[in-house]
Amino acid sequence: MRTQKGEMKTILKKGAWSLEEDRMLIAYINRYGIWNWSHMPKYAGLLRSGKSCRLRWMNYLKPDLKKGSISEEEEQSILHFHSILGNRWSAIARKLPGRSDNEIKNYWHTNLKKRVASNPVIKGSKQKDKNKSPCFKSHNVEETKEDLNIANDISNNFHFSWTSEDDSSTSSGSPTLNEFTAGIGSPGTVEDLRCFWRELYPLEDLDIRKSDQEMFHDHIFQYSYDDTIAPWSFYNDEYEIAPSSV
DNA sequence: AATACGATCAACCGCAATGCT
DNA sequence: GAGCATTGCGGTTGATCGTAT
Structure with a gap:
């Protein structure tokens, strides 16, 4: 379905976040950083509003959040x-x-x-006694801890590099919290993003999610086919993501 | 065991501020 | 300066759970 402007119109999901959605958001941010909350969900394969993603990240998924009770x-x-x-x-x-x-x-x-x-x-x-809290007993806290580990494993296997004006050297490895919460990031090239999704949905699962890949025909994506050097630099002139070596 | 009720907290909503064109 | 997009904030809601009856 498309709007009058030709934009894809998607039904956004509401309510509690699933483990899978958490995993996708964590993995995406670990890889690309936070570059634009409004556009990110689509590239991360999430049927969520940017607002919802931001809230989930800020209130729950951000790695430096304390999980215990208020002292x-x-x-x-x-x-x-x-x-x-x-x-x-x-x-x-x-x-x-x-x-x-x-x-x-x-x-x-x-x-x-x-x-x-x-x-x-x-x-x-x-x-x-926070152990009596319903949310502590729900899947979210304990299982998300495990999920964060999974996401970290995923991100550790990615090659991540960028350059900036302040630091002309190239950093490699996973971005630190400060680095990716500072707005450093890029949605990635089409091929890079395909690799990212393949990491999340190996082989057999990829077919199931073919419908999600309609986004590759999104008008924003069309830019990337014509600009192979720094396809997303128009979002942030200071940084450009290196082609993935995955 | 079943039900009602209160507590808790994740998530939503609307609005304001800010930035960009 | 107008209009639009994005972000951030605070109030509120609704689902879930524990406890009381």
Whole structure:
């Protein structure tokens, strides 16, 4: 189905993320970095909005996120910074490394809000048992840990290189967190992306996903056929991805 | 055992800010 | 400066789970 502008119109998936979707997003970001949330899902083979992908990554998949319960120190920090900043959750989150704004917001609403309302001067804190949390028991936490390992294995087997204005040397290996969260990235060339998908869906699975490959005929993709040197440099002039050696 | 209810948290939605053309 | 795309934020919702009855 196409819109009047000739763009592909896809039905976007909503609701809980599956393991497979997590795996695809992690693997894609490990390989190409974060270059454009709106366009990324399509190239990663995800039927999700960019917003949804960004949220999933920021709140759950980002490797430097802490997975455990909020500590007493962190709780005191939340109380302290909330008294200064109010409901500016993202600002509070920046003060607590490894915690997302969503996590802090949820923690506030479920643990602290009532307590602060009933007792404005809170000194101590109740340590909640996160093992009782439904989400801790769901597939997401434990299985995603395993999934992150799988994704890391995948990314470790990829050749990843780029150059920048600041650093004319070429870096190889997997990008660090700072590198790929700093916006370094590229959707890759058509052939490069094919290799990426083959890594995710070896042989027999590739046929099943033929419909997904309709995107190779997407108008944006057509650019890449005519520009084989730095096909995606128009997205980010500072970086260009080297042809994959996979 | 079945049901109701509350707690928790991942995900969605709408809007504002920002950047680009 | 207008219009559009993208990103980031905060409020809210809904699914899931544990517990009480």
